[in-house]
Each structure stands twice: as C-alpha cells, then as structure tokens.
Amino acid sequence: MKAPRCWIEIYNPDTQEPVAVRWTDILDVSVENTLYLAADSFEIVLRNDQLLSDWLRKEQEIRIWLGYVKNASEWDKSELTHVFTGKIDGVRPNFNMQMTVQLLGRDYSAPLLDSEFNLAFAERTSSQIAQILAEKRGLTPKITDTEVIIEKDLYQDKKEWEVLQALADREGFVCYVTKEKELYFGPRSDDDETVVAELKYRQKEKSNVISINFDDSMVGVINKVVVRHWVGKHKRLVEAEDHNQDLIDKYGEKVRIVYDSKAKTDELAKAQATKRLKEWSRAVVTADEVRVVGDPAISAEKMVDIEGCGRFDGKYYIDRVRHVYQKSEGYLCELNITSQRPDSAAQYRQDLYNYQEKKA
Structure with missing residues (x-):
C-alpha cells in the first residue's frame, strides 16, 4: 500500500540553493489553489526543536511536492508531484509544550496583487503590458500577442493583477502564474x-x-448572454446577444457579458452568444x-x-x-x-x- 508523503524545499537566501526540510520536521501542510481570484497560498507547521525559525525568513522561496510513495522507509521527491512554488510571507514560531514554527505564504502572483500599476502611459497593446509586468516581476512570459491599443482608463488606479485580469477579459483570454514561475496570458488551454x-x-x-x-x-443560471469584441486599430465594437425570455419572465434578467476574441463579426458573436446561453441557462x-x-x-x-x-x-x-x-x-x-x-x-x-x- 502506498504511503502519503510531502517534500518541502526552502531556498537559502545567501546561496540561492534549495535546502530540503527534514521529513521528521514536517507536521502539517495546506496548499490552496484557485485560479484568477487570488494568489495560491500555503500554510505549513514544522517542528522547531532545532530552531529552524532562526534560519527562516520572509521572502525566501519555497517549493512543495505531494503524493504517494511505494516504500515508506526509502523514498525521494521524484516519486511526488510538484504542486506549489512561492515565497514566505510570515514566520510564526510557537514556544509552548511543543516547539513549532508556522510558515505562511503565496505564489508569485502575490507581488502583482499587492502593487499598484504605475507604468507611464504610452500606446500599448494588452500583450505588451503583460510582457512588461512579467519582466518586472521576474516571471517567464507565456504571452499571446494582441493588436488593439488599450485606452488609458483601463489601467488607471488599479493593482497590477486587476489590470492583467481586465486585459485578459477584454481579449477573451485567461491570465495566471504557474508553479514554474511563468505568467500565462492567452487563450484557455x-x-x-x-x-x-x-x-x-x-x-x-x-x-x-x-x-x-x-x-x-x-442559483447561477444565466438567461441573457452578451458577447463583445473590439476589432481593428479603430476598435470597432462587435456585439450580439441571445436570451431565454421564459426564464427572464420567471426569475428576472440575469446577464453575463463575455469578451471573446473569436467574435470578429456580428454573425460569429451571435453564434457564440447562442452557444453559451444554451449551456448557462x-x-x-x-x-x-x-x-x-x-x-x-x-x-x-x-x-x-x-x-x-x-x-x-x-x-x-x-x-x-x-x-x-x-x-x-x-x-x-x-x-x-x-x-x-x-x-x-x-x-x-x-x-x-x-x-x-x-x-x-
């Protein structure tokens, strides 16, 4: 019977080399994954008998593997799956009946969530802005090129992550940071x-x-779908909608607006609206x-x-x-x-x- 195991590596800030946490020191691990809404996050509790808390610091990179091993006595991380890469936000040692240290942190989307967008205004496309932010945060860009210049008010007074998500919405894309420290900005896979x-x-x-x-x-049933897209350098609006009047009469209008880069004509936008309405109603x-x-x-x-x-x-x-x-x-x-x-x-x-x- 396979045994569950966890492997944790924390990077030495001086050498930038990974140091594996001893298996016997790992007590509790929680990793939460939710695309778009917020950064992936973790909470870890370790034994602190050897005063690990003296070495642990905020901003240290941390990586987590989870899974099962065939031999509970002899195993290594190659048998497990890499599930998280991020940085430590907080170190909380507890000197009580048992000496422990709690680590809290988030993945590499955290700086984008925490920072105001402050690039000087210039005529740029969505993909150019995503490229700039990826480079600024040390992330490998995995970005699909776009053509339309974005108006200034779309990224004024917002966090960097809000800007990226608004741009992704506009292009019919998704945007997220992977555990390989990549910023993905492009169509759904x-x-x-x-x-x-x-x-x-x-x-x-x-x-x-x-x-x-x-x-x-x-709850959550949609009875009207509006599909939009801006086409060409002059940003001509293409828009179409479809609705279910019976559901609107029964429950009131519940609209979902979709920005879809595939909707390049009124006919294509209408087809997309009809397709999505059928699913969402x-x-x-x-x-x-x-x-x-x-x-x-x-x-x-x-x-x-x-x-x-x-x-x-x-x-x-x-x-x-x-x-x-x-x-x-x-x-x-x-x-x-x-x-x-x-x-x-x-x-x-x-x-x-x-x-x-x-x-x-």
Missing part, C-alpha cells in the same frame, strides 16, 4: 477539459470520496466542501468525474482545491465543484466572491 481524477463514492475498493454535499438549484449543480483522498493532480479549473451519486454522476469543473497533508491524518483534498465551466476570469472571480459572501 484544451487541457482544461481534461478529467484529472475519478471520484468514486461507495464503489468498494475503488472508493476515494469521503463526503460530497450537492446543491441543485437555479441550464440549472447549475454545485458541491462545496467535497472531501476526497488526496490527489496532487487535482487543481482549479480542471475536471473530475463523479461516480456513485445517482443522477449527480458526471463531469464537474473544479472551482478551488485545498491540499491538506497532516502527519497524523494523511493526505486529503477539499474542493468545490460546479457543473458549469467558469468561462471568463471576471465571472470566475465574481462567482467565488459570491460563494465567500454566502459562507460568511
């Missing part, structure tokens, strides 16, 4: 449609689901606080396939996931899922903000 895990409830020896609480409701099925056996392949916006839950079986998108490793309890994943794909960064963020308010 086809990999987002890949099922990364099969979640099985009461399927004998194949079972890996601990609990799922489904919510089947009309269905009732949304969600599940919060899904608890499953830990799997490092599970990540935000990928898909899982559920079996054993009757009519709720099927494929779902992952809104967010929290990987939790505890020396005493093992490795679990806690995730939120939805039957509808979050189709734009703006809507994705809004859906999650609404979720947070609902849980408050």
Whole structure:
C-alpha cells in the first residue's frame, strides 16, 4: 500500500540553493489553489526543536511536492508531484509544550496583487503590458500577442493583477502564474477539459470520496448572454446577444457579458452568444466542501468525474482545491465543484466572491 508523503524545499537566501526540510520536521501542510481570484497560498507547521525559525525568513522561496510513495522507509521527491512554488510571507514560531514554527505564504502572483500599476502611459497593446509586468516581476512570459491599443482608463488606479485580469477579459483570454514561475496570458488551454481524477463514492475498493454535499438549484443560471469584441486599430465594437425570455419572465434578467476574441463579426458573436446561453441557462449543480483522498493532480479549473451519486454522476469543473497533508491524518483534498465551466476570469472571480459572501 502506498504511503502519503510531502517534500518541502526552502531556498537559502545567501546561496540561492534549495535546502530540503527534514521529513521528521514536517507536521502539517495546506496548499490552496484557485485560479484568477487570488494568489495560491500555503500554510505549513514544522517542528522547531532545532530552531529552524532562526534560519527562516520572509521572502525566501519555497517549493512543495505531494503524493504517494511505494516504500515508506526509502523514498525521494521524484516519486511526488510538484504542486506549489512561492515565497514566505510570515514566520510564526510557537514556544509552548511543543516547539513549532508556522510558515505562511503565496505564489508569485502575490507581488502583482499587492502593487499598484504605475507604468507611464504610452500606446500599448494588452500583450505588451503583460510582457512588461512579467519582466518586472521576474516571471517567464507565456504571452499571446494582441493588436488593439488599450485606452488609458483601463489601467488607471488599479493593482497590477486587476489590470492583467481586465486585459485578459477584454481579449477573451485567461491570465495566471504557474508553479514554474511563468505568467500565462492567452487563450484557455484544451487541457482544461481534461478529467484529472475519478471520484468514486461507495464503489468498494475503488472508493476515494469521503463526503460530497450537492446543491441543485437555479442559483447561477444565466438567461441573457452578451458577447463583445473590439476589432481593428479603430476598435470597432462587435456585439450580439441571445436570451431565454421564459426564464427572464420567471426569475428576472440575469446577464453575463463575455469578451471573446473569436467574435470578429456580428454573425460569429451571435453564434457564440447562442452557444453559451444554451449551456448557462441550464440549472447549475454545485458541491462545496467535497472531501476526497488526496490527489496532487487535482487543481482549479480542471475536471473530475463523479461516480456513485445517482443522477449527480458526471463531469464537474473544479472551482478551488485545498491540499491538506497532516502527519497524523494523511493526505486529503477539499474542493468545490460546479457543473458549469467558469468561462471568463471576471465571472470566475465574481462567482467565488459570491460563494465567500454566502459562507460568511
């Protein structure tokens, strides 16, 4: 039987070389992944008998691997999956009955979230602005070129991350920072449609689901879709919409505006609006606080396939996931899922903000 394991490396600020944390010092690890909304984050608790806290500092780079090993006595990180790269934001030693130190931190999107956009105004495209910010933050740019010059008011008085997300919305792109320290600014990857895990409830020896609480409701149903795009150097607006009048009459108008770079003509915009309306006007099925056996392949916006839950079986998108490793309890994943794909960064963020308010 494979054993859950965690590997942590923290970079020496003087040599910039990674130093592995001793396996015996790792007590608790939590890594939260949610695209677009905020930086990925972590919390770690380590034994501090050897005063690790004297060496640990804010801004040190940290990398985390999770997974399972065949031999619990002899193993190395090559058997695990790299799930996080970021920096330490806080070091909290606790000198009590047991000496421990807690580490808190975020991934490399954190500086973009914390910093005001202050580039001097010049005529630039979305991709040029993304390129500048990637270089400024030491990130490898993975950027798709764009052509339209962006008006100044789109990036005045905003955080750098807000600017990037607004530009991505405008181009019909997504934008995020990877664990390889890359800034991705471009179309969705086809990999987002890949099922990364099969979640099985009461399927004998194949079972890996601990609990799922489904919510089947009309909350989140969209009955009007507007598709927009600006074409050419003069930014001619292309716009079309489609709506479901029956649902509007029953529940009031619920509009989603989509910026889609593929909508280069009125006809294409109309086709996109009709396609998205058909998908989004269905009732949304969600599940919060899904608890499953830990799997490092599970990540935000990928898909899982559920079996054993009757009519709720099927494929779902992952809104967010929290990987939790505890020396005493093992490795679990806690995730939120939805039957509808979050189709734009703006809507994705809004859906999650609404979720947070609902849980408050």
